[in-house]
Amino acid sequence: xxxxxxxxxxxxxxxxxxxxxxxxxxxxxxxxxxxxxxxxxxxxxxxxxxxxxxxxxxxxxxxxxxxxxxxxxxxxxxxxxxxxxxxxxxxxxxxxxxxxxxxxxxxxxxxxxxxxxxxxxxxxxxxxxxxxxxxxxxxxxxxxxxx
Numbered sequence: 039x040x041x042x043x044x045x046x047x048x049x050x051x052x053x054x055x056x057x058x059x060x061x062x063x064x065x066x067x068x069x070x071x072x073x074x075x076x077x078x079x080x081x082x083x084x085x086x087x088x089x090x091x092x093x094x095x096x097x098x099x100x101x102x103x104x105x106x107x108x109x110x111x112x113x114x115x116x117x118x119x120x121x122x123x124x125x126x127x128x129x130x131x132x133x134x135x136x137x138x139x140x141x142x143x144x145x146x147x148x149x150x151x152x153x154x155x156x157x158x159x160x161x162x163x164x165x166x167x168x169x170x171x172x173x174x175x176x177x178x179x180x181x182x183x184x185x
Contacts (some may be wrong), residue, residue: 046149050142083144084160091157098161105165109135109173132174139163 060066092098113135120127137143140163147159 046146049149050145053145084164087157087160091153092161093157098157101158101161102165105162106169109165109169128177128179132170132177136166136170136174139166 088098113131116131116134117127120130139159143163144156144159147155
């Protein structure tokens with residue numbers, strides 16, 4: 039079992055290490071790369087995963103509702119914990135409820151479960167990102183307004 043875990047995590051770690059050492063040797067300006075990634079590649083990945091790899095649209099809806107229940111449920115469970123530990127819930131809860139499921143989650147889901155899991159992981163990531171920019175912002179004390 040440990041070998042299987044290493045087999046799944048190893049490619050992600052190697053790529054991260056290569057990037058780290060390359061960045062140590064070379065001055066990299068990531069502005070253009072990040073802009074292209076956010077404006078071009080991520081929307082393509084979302085569209086591809088949902089349109090090509092998703093078994094049916096009802097699966098997306100069911101999985102997204104399940105992800106929302108997990109997010110809100112973790113907040114409900116951790117609210118009393120934050121009060122018990124005397125931690126401000128406005129800062130504690132959003133960081134506990136919304137994980138960064140894209141950076142490591144997508145490659146790990148791909149290596150662990152194959153392309154079939156990519157659509158489900160993209161759906162989870164969509165729920166996470168939408169929640170981070172709406173619910174979490176309001177929890178931190180800001181306002182979320184649609185433009």
